[in-house]
Amino acid sequence: MVGERYDARRLGREGRSWSNWAGHQSCRPRDFVRVQGVGELSEVVGRAASEGRQVSTVGSGHSFTPAALSDDVLLDVTSIAGVIAADRASGLVEVGGGTVLADLNRALDRLGLAMPNLGDIDRQTIAGAVSTGTHGTGKDFPNISAQIERIGVMGPDGEVREFGAGSDELLAARVAIGSLGVITSVTLRTVPAFNLHRVDEPMDLDLALSEFETLIAENEHFEFFVFPYTRTALTLRRNRTDRPLAPRGKVDRYLGDVVLENGLGDLALRATGKFRGAIPKLARYSTHFMSQSEQIDVSHRLFANYRTIRFNEMEYALPREAGPEALERVLAMIEGESFPLAMPIECRVSAGDDALISQAHGRPTAYIAVHQHHTMEYEPYFREIEEIFKSYGGRPHWGKLHFQDAASLAPLFPGWERFEAVRDRLDPDRTFSNAYVNRVLGP
């Protein structure tokens, strides 16, 4: 048994439960193995598969869905990390699958390189991030997985296979929710390091929605947040600049991000659980704290934000032109039905891409994300809001909560059958499945 050999000796974690960042998804795997390298990974995976066991891999546990859960063998591959090879001239950089984005960004910076776009935190592993279709914002920028030139995936036989351009294997493995094997390495197309000018500014929501296409055309990375029950959006514009660095001071950052946004914000959100009727008033009050600010810094420092407030989230990818109307309908539903949702809704965009089950497959995309504080119930509200997203042919983010299954999802993805064909080739016995993968991709 894998457990007898690895579990207690290497981890001392036998029988201990694992839970995700938000705390709502947890499991008690029979074996939780923190492998120390590709050699040991091969031994563990090969042995588990030959015994007919099921294997899941966890990254940083930042998915809101049960994507990384296992009641059998759970692997932690964060030791398979760091830069393996780098070619500054072409910008191609190969890194271990367990590399945390923050470390990746610092390593690229030292090479004079950078990721062209990133999401709004940097705690995920690169393999975990791409596996669910993690994205940032910008109409000309696809999700992070689109930067992958080559990918190394360990199959159930413990062998690593490399997939490159032109293969369905690469298009499938870029976004695969862990279902094709363990990603041991990715070769990323990076760009020369650059600085960003970030401007945060409140804007009338009607203007942000009516000028949405102009705002996303005029800014490389545009997004906005809006609290339900209010009509003021906080817009964030990030554009490349050659101007000298003008970062925020440490004190300003501490007071703004740590104390005000996350510390006081968290206290206020906990209180809303007890005083639900106060949510609209609190939301309107919060807009008074929105102010204009700007900074110029190294790109990855301005993509990522500091987040300590725990929450649950649902995010849907819609055809881009449907974004503003869908957002208006979501806000009207929340207000009309007095849903106790006190956290802001986020609206972003991305270019389409060609990963077979990417949420943005083949179409320019608007993303709308709703959040609920982790101490409060989310399911009835997310379920009703999901109906709005579904009416536009929306596709769920694989790492964020949704209530669909393979039967309703398959028709939304033109590449579905090609993905399933790759899955049949790479993992015919479904070694790399768990309950979530079975639900959303089929057994």
Ligand SMILES: Cc1cc2nc3c(=O)[nH]c(=O)nc-3n(C[C@H](O)[C@H](O)[C@H](O)COP(=O)(O)OP(=O)(O)OC[C@H]3O[C@@H](n4cnc5c(N)ncnc54)[C@H](O)[C@@H]3O)c2cc1C
């Ligand atoms: C505070 C916060 C902010 C976020 N911001 C954004 C954002 O801006 N944009 C966005 O799109 N998403 C965002 N997300 C969602 C997050 O990026 C995704 O859920 C991402 O998948 C999490 O990466 P992870 O390393 O934590 O992976 P996990 O959540 O641990 O795992 C995710 C999936 O990847 C698989 N996996 C992990 N490692 C491997 C591997 N080596 N080989 C094969 N499969 C593997 C797992 O099995 C699982 O299916 C955010 C989440 C949080 C909590």
